[in-house]
Amino acid sequence: MYYKSFLIVFFTPLLITLYINWASAEEIYTVRDIPVEAFADNPSAAKAKAIANGRHIAFERMINRLVPLNSAKALEEQSDQTLDNLIIGFEVANENSTSMRYIANISFTFDPVLLRNFLVHNNLSFAETSSAPVLIIPVLDNDNGPVLWEESNVFRKAWAKALLDVGLVPIIIPRSSISDINDLSTDDAMGGNLEALTNFARTYGARDTIIVVAKPSNNSIDLFIRRIGLFGSSNTMKKNILVDDSEYNYDALVQYAIGMIQESWKSENLIQGKLESQITAIVPIDSMRHWVAIRKVLDNIIVLLKYDVVQLSKKNALINLRIRGTVKQLGIALEQKNLRIISVDDKYIIVQTYL
CATH class of the missing domain: 3.30.70 (Alpha-Beta Plaits)
Known part of the structure; x- marks a missing residue:
């Protein structure tokens, strides 16, 4: 020391x-709104089974939130008793049951101290510092050049409907309103104009922006990701993703980009x-x-x-x-x-x- x-x-x-x-620490260690469904001989047994299933789903999501994915995949499945000890409470919503079926949405909160001790005991490095919210700027760079707010930007449309799970990097998606079009140009986004991007992020209550560029070619898509903000700019992350028959699944590409953003943050903040x-x-x-x-x-x-x-x-x-x-x-x-x-x-x- x-x-x-x-x-x-x-x-x-x-x-x-x-x-x-x-x-807050409680929010970071809470996995919300897990849909559960189970069948059993009676309502109580069905509920108990659904909650037990939900615990395992919540644990997997929590580990993926804090631990680099390569390490998380190596962790063995844990017993019901272990998970019960790590979880300090749960909340139930949209509950419905019949004589043999139980459905609900359940949120589970883990004990931060016990979970940290579990990770250390299993030799797993982890991150738990949450980033300030970031604003995503999705650009499609096709044969006609980069587009941001144009209707032809199917990449932006995929971001607009994406399901955003809670991670250490809170993500905000712009609304693509008239004011957005006036406030940020494609050239400013592609050129990394700090002043323009910072002012634009401020309108959404964010500090940093993340420029995400998708550039399709004949049988692959190049993905470029760069965070720009007041505390400096990150190196550009690049990934080439192969596709079949030139069919681009932009919904899947968005989830891939989210994974890259979260994993990069975790790697910078590993304990x-x-x-x-x-x-x-x-x-x-x-x-x-x-x-x-x-x-x-x-x-x-x-x-x-x-x-x-x-x-x-x-x-x-x-x-x-x-x-x-x-x-x-x-x-x-x-x-x-x-x-x-x-x-x-x-x-x-x-x-x-x-x-």
Whole structure:
């Protein structure tokens, strides 16, 4: 373990625009609205069977949410008793039963501590930091050139009707309204115009955009994915997908792109086993309102195991932070709350960034 001090500095203290509630720990560890159906000799037995089936589906979705898919596939199926221990509660909706049949939609909430321990015990690296919401910009680059808002963009239409499961990267799809057409051009999207894209994302309550380009050819589709935002742009991910008889399934392509986006985020935020870090931070403040806002952010940093206030004055707070993972991972988590860590003279400074 090593300790390092750094300063937390906020520009324009009266304007406190800190993201707090993108995704709470409970939401990340909850799998919602699983449709279940089961038959048995009586209603109680059918319900019990449906709930047991739902637990297994919820567990699979939860593991796929947190663990890289290559690792998740290697995990063996777990017993009903194991899953019952990992789940702390469930909610039932749209319930209906007959003498032999039970149907419902069930949401399951997992115990974060027990599930983390389960993953560590099984030597599985996992991510649990949720990204700030991102706005998808779907472009179809065909023989006539790239199109975004045109009716011929069947890729955009596939995104508009896509089922978006909850993941660590919340995804927003633009409505393709007249204002959208006026606010963002195809050239700005393809050229990665940061100002135009940031302003467009702001209209949807997002900070970053993800440009997703589908480029079909004779027997394949090239998929290009790039995240662009205030904290910089990612490298472009590229994937060539073979198709049969030049029949392009854009609905399946959308789900493939979503998988790439989620997997990329997980790989950047993986927690390795029981790795922990500790740092000491000085937090400059100018009012109790300011300090309360900072504490609300810290309370919602999921990789922050604990923080203790060592000293509090009118001008600053001295706090010790215990991190699950590395300081870099804490920095990524803070960025999602509109904060950023920079290094100056061997000290860390966290500054606020505005939408």
